Amino acid sequence: METLLYLAAVLAVALGAAHSVLGERYILIRLFRRNDLPKLFGSSEFTIRTLRFAWHVTTVAWFGFAALLVHAGRGDLTVSGMGPVQDFV
DSSP states (O other), rough: HHHHHHHHHHHHHHHHHHHHHHHHIIIIIHHHOOSOOOOOOOOOHHHHHHHHHHHHHHHHHHHHHHHHHHHHHHHHOSTTGGGGGGGGG
């Protein structure tokens, strides 16, 4: 069972990396070439940075999910095994 969880973690990392690289190359760049982007807070530069941040934060979420899968594979997916989360519980 743990082998499958480790495989799922590797696939989640690969999916996150592919999301970031391919999204930047094929979606965001083409979107940013448009002249009709909304001007948030007075400039399209803020819009571009916001869209890029929102896109790549999803990659960070995939990496975090992969870390949870690794913890599940090791068998220590508990509140105390996840680190500082125990301070809030």
